[in-house]
Amino acid sequence: MSFITSLTRMWLTRSVQPFTFKNEYDQTLPFAECENLGLYVHIPFCKSICNFCPYCKVLYSKELCEKYIDALVQEIHLVGSQHAGKKKVTSLYFGGGTPALATNRTKEIIDALKEHFIISEGIGLELHPDNVTVDVLQTLKDAGVTKISIGVQSFRNKFQSILGRKKIDISAMRSALEAVPFETVSMDFIFALPGQTYDDLKSDIDEAFASGANHVAIYPFIDFTFTESPVAAMPKKEKRELLDAITQYCLNKGYSRSSIWTFSSVPDANYSSMTRDNFLGFGCSATSLFKEQFKINTFDVESYFERISIGKLATSLTIRFTKRQRMIYWLFWTAYSTKVEASDFERFFGVPLKKMYGFELWLAKRLGFIKEDEGTYEMTLKGAFYYHYYEHFYTLSYIDKMWGIMRKEAFPERIEL
Ligand SMILES: C[S@@+](CC[C@H](N)C(=O)[O-])C[C@H]1O[C@@H](n2cnc3c(N)ncnc32)[C@H](O)[C@@H]1O
Ligand code: SF4
Numbered sequence: 001m002s003f004i005t006s007l008t009r010m011w012l013t014r015s016v017q018p019f020t021f022k023n024e025y026d027q028t029l030p031f032a033e034c035e036n037l038g039l040y041v042h043i044p045f046c047k048s049i050c051n052f053c054p055y056c057k058v059l060y061s062k063e064l065c066e067k068y069i070d071a072l073v074q075e076i077h078l079v080g081s082q083h084a085g086k087k088k089v090t091s092l093y094f095g096g097g098t099p100a101l102a103t104n105r106t107k108e109i110i111d112a113l114k115e116h117f118i119i120s121e122g123i124g125l126e127l128h129p130d131n132v133t134v135d136v137l138q139t140l141k142d143a144g145v146t147k148i149s150i151g152v153q154s155f156r157n158k159f160q161s162i163l164g165r166k167k168i169d170i171s172a173m174r175s176a177l178e179a180v181p182f183e184t185v186s187m188d189f190i191f192a193l194p195g196q197t198y199d200d201l202k203s204d205i206d207e208a209f210a211s212g213a214n215h216v217a218i219y220p221f222i223d224f225t226f227t228e229s230p231v232a233a234m235p236k237k238e239k240r241e242l243l244d245a246i247t248q249y250c251l252n253k254g255y256s257r258s259s260i261w262t263f264s265s266v267p268d269a270n271y272s273s274m275t276r277d278n279f280l281g282f283g284c285s286a287t288s289l290f291k292e293q294f295k296i297n298t299f300d301v302e303s304y305f306e307r308i309s310i311g312k313l314a315t316s317l318t319i320r321f322t323k324r325q326r327m328i329y330w331l332f333w334t335a336y337s338t339k340v341e342a343s344d345f346e347r348f349f350g351v352p353l354k355k356m357y358g359f360e361l362w363l364a365k366r367l368g369f370i371k372e373d374e375g376t377y378e379m380t381l382k383g384a385f386y387y388h389y390y391e392h393f394y395t396l397s398y399i400d401k402m403w404g405i406m407r408k409e410a411f412p413e414r415i416e417l
Contacts, residue, residue, distance in 0.1 A: 017397050019325065019417040021296070021402070025315035030290050032083040034278035039092040039117060040284035041109060043070065043099035044301065047130070051164055052221070052229035054403055056285030056299045057097040066281075068301065069105045071308040073112045075282050078311060080116025088361040090276060091121040100131035100140070107143035122146035122183060122258055124271055130166075132173045137180035147184035149271050151219070152264060155207050156200055162231055170211055177212030186215040186262070191242060192234035193221055200246045205250065205263075206301055214269040217262045218246060220388065226404040247381060259337050260388055272337070277330070277348060284314070285406070292326065294319050299403075300410035316411050323349075327356060332394075342375040 044360030045060040045068070058064070092113060094106070102109075110123065124147035125140060132150055140148065150173075153334055154160055157167050177185055187208040191201055208216050220243070234242070234347045240411070247257070255263040258270050281288045285299045298304055298316040302322050307314040321329065327349060334340050345353040354361065361377065364370045381385060398417045 009230055010099060016220070017322065017325075019319055019398075021317035021319045021415040021417070023317060023411055023413050024312060025291075025295060025318050027313055029068075029079060029280070029288065029295075029313075030083050031079075031278070031280050031288075032087060034290055036277040037087065037089045038276035038279040039089050039113060039119070040281040040286055040355055041092070041094045041099070041113075041277055042096065042281065042286040042297075043068070043072075043094060043102050044097040044284050045101045045406075046096070046098045047101065047128070050088050052223075052227055052231055054222070054224040054227055055095075055399070057098065057183075058151070058301055060101050061234075064301070065102055065298055066105075067305065067414060069102055069109065071305050072089045072109060072283055074308050076109070076112045076116070077315065078308070078313070079282070079370075080113070081315070083116075086118050089117045089119055089280075092117075092123045094145075096121075096123040096126055097315060097342065098131065099125050100127040100136055101138050103136050106140060106145065110144050124149060124184070126151065129168045129173060129349075132176050134176050134179045137182075141180055141182065141403065147183060147186065147190060147271050148182050149186040150213075152187045152204075152208065153190045154193070154196075156206050159190075159200070162193055163190070170207065174211040184215050184269045184271050185213045186217055186269070187211075187213040188217045190221050191218050191246070192239045194234065196230055196234070196242070198242060198249075200247050201242065205246070209265050214266045215258070215271050217271070220392065221262055222392065224400050225396075226400070226402070226407065243385060243388065244381060249386070257338055257384075260384055260391070268361060274326075289329075294321065294329070296402075296406070296409045299406045303410035317415060324356075328357045331357070335379065335387060338379040340377045342377070 042056065044057045045065050046057045046279060047060050049057060049059060092110070098104075106125070113119070119247060123145045125145045126149045127136070128151055137148070149209065152168060153163055153165060155168060155170060156281065167349065189201070189204050189208070205216055205218075221231065222241065223229060223231065250263040253266050259272055260262050262272065264270065279287070279289050281297065284297055284301055284304045287294065287296045295315045295318045297314045298307070304314045330345070330348060331340065334344070342353040361370070361372070364383070365372060367379055369386060370377045370379055401417060403416055405415060
């Protein structure tokens with residue numbers, strides 16, 4: 001598995017040099033020069049921990065959460081004040097864990113960010129279904145949140161219990177969403193669970209759109225090596241049939257595919273913290289991506305407190321990209337939206353896409369993975385499946401390895417991928 005990703009990496013970066021993350025960091029971050037910069041805030045608390053979940057999360061306690069938000073606000077000012085004036089950014093996303101558990105302080109965090117940044121494309125936040133109440137939604141809306149994403153996973157009790165989660169009260173959720181509308185209401189589903197059929201998935205999607213969602217994310221189940229989930233992954237052939245069938249169903253219904261795994265029922269609904277050229281992350285495990293480097297904060301809450309309390313950034317690892325590595329990173333995440341504009345690549349790197357990857361584009365067209373229309377490369381259904389398939393390898397060889405180490409060591413010496 002890692003053999004495939006290593007070979008692809010060597011081919012596309014034209015180098016045998018691995019992605020090397022080192023235990024060193026810049027105290028001053030180069031975000032002022034970045035265009036199309038997004039913000040991300042990580043809140044790692046959950047009321048109960050799901051055994052399949054790979055994210056950086058800890059069991060909620062009010063005291064710990066309050067202490068964490070204090071540190072987070074300090075980190076925001078520490079970074080934000082590195083550059084004079086207010087920097088224009090696209091969006092702000094709160095991810096977790098369960099950021100809705102800190103609703104009482106969401107406004108304070110947004111206000112701290114607004115002292116340094118001008119947010120032009122809205123604010124998104126993740127909720128657990130238990131958090132979807134009129135009170136919570138109204139407080140979030142008053143704080144400036146415009147998009148919400150709810151971790152439904154499945155409306156079928158059978159799959160909720162396979163995942164070790166509780167039954168969802170759909171009618172309570174629907175009436176809260178009716179009472180407090182948002183620009184985007186996204187619901188997360190997990191597919192390729194044991195025994196899951198096309199009808200199961202189809203009825204989940206129908207139910208989501210009938211219950212107040214205007215956007216759905218259908219994530220393939222990933223069995224991370226460091227989680228203790230007993231859930232077995234679905235075989236490739238079955239998974240492909242399910243993904244193709246559900247994609248076709250959504251497209252026939254007139255929903256637009258806003259990324260590999262997301263569909264919207266209205267054109268303006270979108271929810272993606274991934275497809276941005278650069279981003280700046282705050283909190284434990286948050287990552288930041290700039291023109292020449294990528295950095296990741298420590299996963300350990302106590303180490304995060306220690307660093308921030310002495311005015312130092314909580315960066316655990318940094319990778320300084322070669323030009324080709326950065327290009328691959330850009331292409332990989334831009335392709336997540338199922339479309340790549342050659343002009344965007346040239347604007348970002350100052351060199352034509354065809355000049356750097358002409359052969360690969362030709363091959364991808366010949367293999368039926370992409371279609372080209374005047375410099376716009378769009379993924380076909382086949383291409384989307386293979387992207388999804390490769391993404392799975394990437395997740396298991398890169399993210400699995402990195403997160404597996406980071407959840408045990410606050411500041412690892414070095415990681416090579
Ligand atoms: C941070 S959680 C969402 C908010 C909230 N914590 C919740 O669980 O309802 C992000 C999403 O990641 C997805 N996810 C978590 N573990 C996964 C796995 N092993 N494979 C695929 N998707 C997963 C779930 O769909 C989940 O809703
Ligand atoms: S899936 Fe959501 S609630 Fe469950 S552990 Fe992960 S972040 Fe927490």
